[in-house]
Amino acid sequence: MSENKIPYKIYLEEDEMPKAWYNVRADMKNKPAPLLNPGTHQPMTAEELEGVFCADLVAQELDNDNAYIEIPQEIRDFYKMYRPSPLVRAYCLEEKLQTPAKIYYKFEGNNTSGSHKLNSAIAQAYYAKKQGLKGVTTETGAGQWGTALSMACSYLGLDCKVFMVKVSYEQKPFRREVMRTYGASVTPSPSMDTEIGKKINAEHPGTSGSLGCAISEAVEVAVKNPGYRYVLGSVLNQVLLHQSVIGLETKAALDKYGIKPDMIIGCAGGGSNLGGLISPFMGEKLRGEADYEFIAVEPASCPSFTRGVFAYDFADTGMVCPLAKMYTLGSDFIPSANHAGGLRYHGMSPILSQLYDDGLMKAVSVEQTKVFEAAEQFARVEGILPAPESSHAIRVAIDEALKCKETGEEKTIVFGLTGTGYFDMVAYEKFHNGEMEDYIPTDEELAKYAAKLPKID
Numbered sequence: 001m002s003e004n005k006i007p008y009k010i011y012l013e014e015d016e017m018p019k020a021w022y023n024v025r026a027d028m029k030n031k032p033a034p035l036l037n038p039g040t041h042q043p044m045t046a047e048e049l050e051g052v053f054c055a056d057l058v059a060q061e062l063d064n065d066n067a068y069i070e071i072p073q074e075i076r077d078f079y080k081m082y083r084p085s086p087l088v089r090a091y092c093l094e095e096k097l098q099t100p101a102k103i104y105y106k107f108e109g110n111n112t113s114g115s116h117k118l119n120s121a122i123a124q125a126y127y128a129k130k131q132g133l134k135g136v137t138t139e140t141g142a143g144q145w146g147t148a149l150s151m152a153c154s155y156l157g158l159d160c161k162v163f164m165v166k167v168s169y170e171q172k173p174f175r176r177e178v179m180r181t182y183g184a185s186v187t188p189s190p191s192m193d194t195e196i197g198k199k200i201n202a203e204h205p206g207t208s209g210s211l212g213c214a215i216s217e218a219v220e221v222a223v224k225n226p227g228y229r230y231v232l233g234s235v236l237n238q239v240l241l242h243q244s245v246i247g248l249e250t251k252a253a254l255d256k257y258g259i260k261p262d263m264i265i266g267c268a269g270g271g272s273n274l275g276g277l278i279s280p281f282m283g284e285k286l287r288g289e290a291d292y293e294f295i296a297v298e299p300a301s302c303p304s305f306t307r308g309v310f311a312y313d314f315a316d317t318g319m320v321c322p323l324a325k326m327y328t329l330g331s332d333f334i335p336s337a338n339h340a341g342g343l344r345y346h347g348m349s350p351i352l353s354q355l356y357d358d359g360l361m362k363a364v365s366v367e368q369t370k371v372f373e374a375a376e377q378f379a380r381v382e383g384i385l386p387a388p389e390s391s392h393a394i395r396v397a398i399d400e401a402l403k404c405k406e407t408g409e410e411k412t413i414v415f416g417l418t419g420t421g422y423f424d425m426v427a428y429e430k431f432h433n434g435e436m437e438d439y440i441p442t443d444e445e446l447a448k449y450a451a452k453l454p455k456i457d
């Protein structure tokens with residue numbers, strides 16, 4: 001059979017790696033809505049944004065026109081340490097499922113941070129360094145972003161202050177220690193180091209924290225300390241831009257063998273890996289050159305796309321960040337303790353939100369026990385122990401492959417395998433012990449949070 005010519009892993013040569021990021025906004029007819037000043041509700045100017053973010057990153061954030069933005073040589077050199085990431089043909093999974101579908105996954109877990117987040121962390125740290133800053137502040141939930149940023153900052157000699165959601169700080173001591181190994185300072189959030197932290201601690205004594213609260217703390221520290229800026233690991237346009245390296249490599253690898261995917265699937269927390277993976281393919285779809293089916297997969301416990309509203313909302317609990325128009329559950333929404341920590345954000349990338357609203361991509365939500373069933377099935381045949389976040393994409397890839405088995409269709413399915421799950425063994429333990437629960441918020445609960453969305457006209 002000719003398809004046996006396709007190797008298990010398709011790698012790219014160093015000189016085949018992308019030299020520019022692709023900015024899908026350039027090809028979008030309906031651009032993502034601008035960020036608004038939380039006080040005046042006017043579009044944020046570059047100058048206002050530069051108080052919080054690095055100047056070059058602000059330029060990228062606001063750039064809706066340039067399709068390609070050169071990747072600086074220093075970043076390309078850093079990428080070479082762990083990229084290209086392999087595009088794997090899941091022969092073993094196909095065999096196990098007895099499906100005629102052809103399944104590929106792009107594996108981003110081959111670096112110490114264990115996820116795709118390093119692709120943007122190094123870019124953001126690079127521009128901070130270039131601007132002559134002393135350091136950066138950020139938040140981390142599950143810990144992958146904080147780890148990636150710590151690695152990037154230590155490589156460039158920048159200080160890195162991480163506010164880690166208190167529950168993760170206590171439950172994931174190993175993640176915390178990896179960050180400290182790379183020289184970052186890690187503070188449990190809400191802390192008593194910031195005005196916002198003090199306020200939240202006073203209002204909610206004993207709170208275990210949330211991502212929205214940690215963001216507010218990190219922004220406050222960045223704004224108050226000269227030589228510091230705030231950086232964010234997902235949601236923003238600039239992050240999707242950096243993550244386009246995933247999609248560009250995937251496309252180059254597929255093109256090498258003349259493979260055209262029918263369907264591209266990715267998990268969606270803030271939308272950065274999915275946005276990065278689909279960007280070059282979405283560009284073709286937007287330009288009318290090709291058609292693909294794109295599927296975002298989110299947890300049923302935090303269903304921003306499938307049950308949220310498309311509206312301006314706060315990015316953080318303290319309401320200090322700009323307002324973003326996105327699919328959101330409301331900034332006060334605190335998802336139940338589901339185990340895919342990286343998918344618990346209340347909002348979604350404004351770029352993906354616009355594409356979804358325009359009917360250019362689909363979204364589905366899945367329950368976590370079903371996700372872990374898929375994770376285990378995948379680990380047993382493909383060898384890689386997947387992150388719970390990534391396993392949302394595995395779940396839907398398997399479901400789609402099983403549909404092909406019924407219909408006999410030989411679809412080509414590509415999915416993003418964003419990372420490894422070594423720090424998530426408590427979640428796997430709960431699953432194995434039959435103690436994992438599927439929490440699905442009620443309509444009443446979601447309506448309560450949606451009613452609190454800011455009124456913008």
Ligand SMILES: *Cc1c(COP(=O)(O)O)cnc(C)c1O
Pocket residue numbers: 114115116117144145233234235267268269270271272273274342343387389390418419420
């Ligand atoms: C952070 C994270 C995600 C979700 O973030 P996106 O911005 O939606 O990509 C998914 N998988 C892993 C492994 C992560 O660390």
